[in-house]
Amino acid sequence: MVSIVIKIDSTSLSSTEKIEQIAKRIIDEKKRGRNVIVVVPNMELLEDKNYQIVNLLSDKPSKRELHVIESTNAQIASSLLAIAIQKKGFKAISLTGWQAGIETIENNDSVLISNINGERIIDRLKKGEIVIVAGSQGVDHKNNILTLGDGGADTTAVAIGVALKAEHIEIFTAQDGIYTADPAVVKGARRLKQITYDEMLELAHLGSQTVHPRAVELAKIYEIPLVVRSSTEAQGTLIKGEVDMEKNLVVRGVAYEAEIIRLTVGYDSYENSSLANIFSTLANNDIDVDIIVQAVIDGVKPTVSFSIDKEDFAEAIKVLEKNKPELGFSFADFEVGLSKVSIVGAGMVSNPGVAARMFDRLRKENILVKMVSTSEIKVSVVVPQDDMVKAANALHDEFNLIEEIVK
Amino acid sequence: MVSIVIKIDSTSLSSTEKIEQIAKRIIDEKKRGRNVIVVVPNMELLEDKNYQIVNLLSDKPSKRELHVIESTNAQIASSLLAIAIQKKGFKAISLTGWQAGIETIENNDSVLISNINGERIIDRLKKGEIVIVAGSQGVDHKNNILTLGDGGADTTAVAIGVALKAEHIEIFTAQDGIYTADPAVVKGARRLKQITYDEMLELAHLGSQTVHPRAVELAKIYEIPLVVRSSTEAQGTLIKGEVDMEKNLVVRGVAYEAEIIRLTVGYDSYENSSLANIFSTLANNDIDVDIIVQAVIDGVKPTVSFSIDKEDFAEAIKVLEKNKPELGFSFADFEVGLSKVSIVGAGMVSNPGVAARMFDRLRKENILVKMVSTSEIKVSVVVPQDDMVKAANALHDEFNLIEEIVK
Known part of the structure; x- marks a missing residue:
């Protein structure tokens, strides 16, 4: 059965109404007969008394404990989305990073995904459940919780897609795709139907905030297609290795x-x-x-x-x-x-x-x-x-x- | 090396000042040369936007997801306490229920601790760390997070004490021990130096809120002594199998x-x-x-x-x-x-x-x-x-x- 991974945007978690809307959107995807895995980012709604207390307690709190605290945000978000989907009569289950089999390592100051043991996710998909994974977190080989930092939820979605051989990964953003330029500034800026990984990487490094470069790089290595779109519209931009159409367009x-x-x-x-x-x-x-x-x-x-x-x-x-x-x-x-x-x-x-x-x-x-x-x-x-x-x-x-x- | 388990009261987590005080109290215990394991209850400071959102999303949220959300409270609390202890120059580490090896089962409507795999805690104690365990939570055999409900943190403390063959378990409460009657109501009510498990069970079932009966029952089965005291005073009440002193006192x-x-x-x-x-x-x-x-x-x-x-x-x-x-x-x-x-x-x-x-x-x-x-x-x-x-x-x-x- 075909699987897709959807990384939702934090705007979709910004109110209960938005959560209900995104739940409906995810159910629509499930109704098309696919296995659906959803990756959630942190919720701004929950930011953040915790850090106020941390700052009062210590000017230099240990990174390990900050990871532990940070990880609870997406954990709660994943449960809330599961509850919203269940309310609409569909089966859903939340998984934390460690429950989803996401293995991470610390490399200097950054945290990377080293491996994904996808069995737990597959088990749940087989039960017909929509699987909601807390994004941007995993555990190291000693079961310490680590969070991935910037672009972590995008990267988690791509990594899960690779591990599960998903058909493609959907990245929901505020915009309905990748544009030839910022529509707010450039008159006539238009959405690209397709773009290559390399072009997307350049655009991402040049300030386009739609998909994090870490995620694009990972997708490029494993040649897994990314679709960037808003949660409310059908159109979007397909990011892949080689672009079929629009090839004649030198500047993208x-x-x-x-x-x-x-x-x-x-x-x-x-x-x-x-x-x-x-x-x-x-x-x-x-x-x-x-x-x-x-x-x-x-x-x-x-x-x-x-x-x-x-x-x-x-x-x-x-x-x-x-x-x-x-x-x-x-x-x-x-x-x-x-x-x-x-x-x-x-x-x-x-x-x-x-x-x-x-x-x-x-x-x-x-x-x-x-x-x-x-x-x-x-x-x-x-x-x-x-x-x-x-x-x-x-x-x-x-x-x-x-x-x-x-x- | 002798280990003790301390279950702190939620009052000790009610402000940053209180967290700093309890951190100092725990360090004092460590300085006496013992291995110290601390079990934390939920923090009222963090209660609770999450449930407001849950209630808006569903009138009947799934129990599984409520456990997931509920568990984040003590997880955050354990990290905050670890940070406060580290700030004072001592080694400390937080462990969630699953990290601490706490295995739980669902039995009808209640969640029970079925086993504790104490290796992770022992590893950390050997490194000289004060181990802070998020109370009232564990995982079932499929790694689903479960929370224990009423008296869960007390019960977690006793269970860890049993698994680690601790010398005794300290239960910190607002009162400095078990009283012959409620001092607020009965003139001359006084603190008991010792009391048996059975007497404590009767008092607990009769409304004494100092230690939860679940925890007393578990301590009784494994004959592990409980000490009930306030975090700020040395005196307290020892709960054990047979009371040596005060035996002549028929009514306790x-x-x-x-x-x-x-x-x-x-x-x-x-x-x-x-x-x-x-x-x-x-x-x-x-x-x-x-x-x-x-x-x-x-x-x-x-x-x-x-x-x-x-x-x-x-x-x-x-x-x-x-x-x-x-x-x-x-x-x-x-x-x-x-x-x-x-x-x-x-x-x-x-x-x-x-x-x-x-x-x-x-x-x-x-x-x-x-x-x-x-x-x-x-x-x-x-x-x-x-x-x-x-x-x-x-x-x-x-x-x-x-x-x-x-x-």
Whole structure:
């Protein structure tokens, strides 16, 4: 019998009415004759007296105990959804991470799913029950409870889908799929019917919050299809290895990120400039560097520029000042009020003219490109914050993302 | 190494200050060089948004899911206490019921502990950790979470003590031990240094809320000593098989229960009177009957009187009316405004004059005895509600429970 895994969104748990609606939606899926496994995220309704008490008790509570407390949220959510489904006359059962056979390991600061023993879930499916799994949690080999952190519920859904050889995984979100750009900003942004894992990864890393990259990466490895849609609509976006339709569309989406800061560090001579040192020092201080541009021009002192998030700015300046002697740079400069706009599409690999077309269009729009970064399926530019929306709309238009829907 | 199990009271979890106090108290016990296992009850602080949502979702939620939700309370409480202990520089770890190896079974409507696999707890004790177990929960053989209901945390503490061959079990309560009567009502009521399991069982069933009878019964079977005390004082009451001291004290305590109702059912002839029928009918409708008195006097129509709790009154009348034809009685009558006062003491078995002395004293106090019930170690009388406090004080005085402390 065909199984599907549905990861519901936290909005679907934001009130009793919403819980009843999502229960009905899940029952509809069951009525189509499939085995249904549902993965629930944390409920904001339950956040959170617990942490208030924790903070009063300790300024440095142990991670192990925080995992134990954190895990109760999705545990309660899974039971509430099971109760709502049962109320409508259907069989349902909640399973915590450990009950569902989800094995996890701690790796440095993150928690990963190492294995899923799917027997318990399969047993329950065989009884005709809808299985509701508390997302983002499991146990290590010593039966300690661990929670997965950001993107944990998405990742749990994909991992269960892989373990149970599910037909596909549905990720319910507030939007009805993946868009060529943010519809709130770009006129004519439209929903993609299909997109590849790699394109989705680029979009996810570029700020699209619909599916967590961890989950997309896992789905890519096991080649299991993901469907992203809202819980209330039939349409959505299919994420898979190769996209059949729309192949001719070179650029698949436009993404952007606001509030970027460019830092520039200059050296007196080439001998002093050690890029490795500067970026390892920043990384050791948890400062994420995105785009890096090194200018080495004859007769000009060498400089390196890089972009960071606004939140990391103060810390980055502090780290640079502190380590100035070792890092050997002679000056540091910064520019605020920038943003990043990117175009993404698997077809770009075989279309070398795409970047040039992008720069050309931006020039026509009188938008100054401050930095550039490219990958096989992506081109990102840093432009003034004030031009961000204009740039996104122009690129969306340039690559025919609007017209495509009319065809 | 000697182990002790401490079951803390819910008052100790009623604020962060209280949690910090109880953490210190537990650490003191650890400092004495013992292995310490703590069993926590539910926290009232966390009660309870969850049930509000459940009630909105379903008027008849499944018991299985209610267990799942209920279990999160003590799970969180155990983590919070572990965090508070760690904050003070001591090693501690929380364990849920299933992590602690607590196996439970469902038996009709109640959940019982069937076995404890103590390995996990022992492993942790060997590491020098204080082990905090979420009370009143375990898992069945299919790993479903079950919660134990009333007295569950007390019972968990005793069961763990038995499994780990603990030296004794400490039950922390609001009071500093077991009293000869309720100090709020009886002048001169005093704390007993020791009491037998059977005496404690009678007192518990008669309304003393310090230790749950389930826990006392289990301790009695395995002959493991219980110490009842407040978390802030050294003194307490030792509950064990045979009491060494105070043996000469025939009556060990006075208990009472307010708001009793006496129902009387009369028959036209002996042929029609079937006691078994009437009490099985009441039992089938979940009405607890306490004292039963049957009057069969020559020349007088047979009657049977029994006492019930005020809450069951309306239901009892309804059940009797509905089943009147089958039960064959000719009239039913009732008396409200009654109470039950009892004296308890293991020494009563070998002191046949105790009941007579009790009735004599009540007669002197002009207290009318409406019903009488006796067991080997207990005599209960039903008296007017208005005389309850007077009767309790008189009996406390009669059996020298006040003077004993002066000796």
